[in-house]
Amino acid sequence: MQSIASQTLIDIHKLNLYYGSFQALKSVTMDIPEKAITAFIGPSGCGKSTLLRTLNRMNDMIPNTRIEGKITIGGADIYSKEVDVETLRKKVGMVFQQPNPFPKSIYDNVAYGPRLHGIRSKQKLDEIVETSLRSAVLWDEVKDYLKRSALSLSGGQQQRLCIARAIAVNPDVLLMDEATSALDPISTLKIEELAQELKDKYTIVMVTHNMHQAARVSNQTVFFLNGEVVEFSDTEKLFSNPRDQRTEDYISGRFG
Numbered sequence: 001m002q003s004i005a006s007q008t009l010i011d012i013h014k015l016n017l018y019y020g021s022f023q024a025l026k027s028v029t030m031d032i033p034e035k036a037i038t039a040f041i042g043p044s045g046c047g048k049s050t051l052l053r054t055l056n057r058m059n060d061m062i063p064n065t066r067i068e069g070k071i072t073i074g075g076a077d078i079y080s081k082e083v084d085v086e087t088l089r090k091k092v093g094m095v096f097q098q099p100n101p102f103p104k105s106i107y108d109n110v111a112y113g114p115r116l117h118g119i120r121s122k123q124k125l126d127e128i129v130e131t132s133l134r135s136a137v138l139w140d141e142v143k144d145y146l147k148r149s150a151l152s153l154s155g156g157q158q159q160r161l162c163i164a165r166a167i168a169v170n171p172d173v174l175l176m177d178e179a180t181s182a183l184d185p186i187s188t189l190k191i192e193e194l195a196q197e198l199k200d201k202y203t204i205v206m207v208t209h210n211m212h213q214a215a216r217v218s219n220q221t222v223f224f225l226n227g228e229v230v231e232f233s234d235t236e237k238l239f240s241n242p243r244d245q246r247t248e249d250y251i252s253g254r255f256g
């Protein structure tokens, strides 16, 4: 992927995160550019998902979690007391490893967020549902079945529905936590292509176990080890000419 020069949207500064007495993130500092795909890679347990969860405060839901340091998104401190977490999560949507549509119709899944945020007009909701499903490249497959249960869709379709549901509330950021690891290769490819399209409008941060996916899809890659950032580079550079020996060992398959 060619890197694109763009502005920082997410600024993480000296972030420490503790689960009880265990320190899972150690002085993590990075600038994540807007409208690009940033991938987090590293061996199991290195803190990728933990860091991703801090970006929309999903870690608030985990007991005994404590953080130090600062994260700003678009200049606003997301851990400040004034922040309304629901509003933050609207702006910073998330897609998980297992597709998790609600046991509702396809339409109601996408309309859920907009309704929650006060949109009542049927015409407006129809419009949002169509646009979101089109953006998630699912519209053509489901347009005649919008009343059907979301659970009747295939895993790959369900994941695209979850992306449509996240898009429907007009976020700035999309977090993807191993969003393709439960999918077959063709569905995976579709999500990767979709991410490429979505990055023109959204800032995407993805955790992936699959280095090839990071290399194929992302503009920037961050390599983590034991809760620390080892290297943050343009993806092409990180995979072709890593700065750190540990990155080289990891990408060449010597561990992890």
Ligand SMILES: Nc1ncnc2c1ncn2[C@@H]1O[C@H](COP(=O)(O)OP(=O)(O)OP(=O)(O)O)[C@@H](O)[C@H]1O
Binding pocket: 019, 022, 024, 042, 043, 044, 045, 046, 047, 048, 049, 050, 051, 062, 209
């Ligand atoms: N809820 C929790 N309570 C206690 N420790 C946790 C919790 N969640 C994660 N950890 C620990 O924090 C460390 C980082 O975990 P995290 O899930 O962020 O890693 P990861 O790089 O995403 O791993 P994986 O690739 O296996 O998903 C691990 O040692 C993990 O055991």
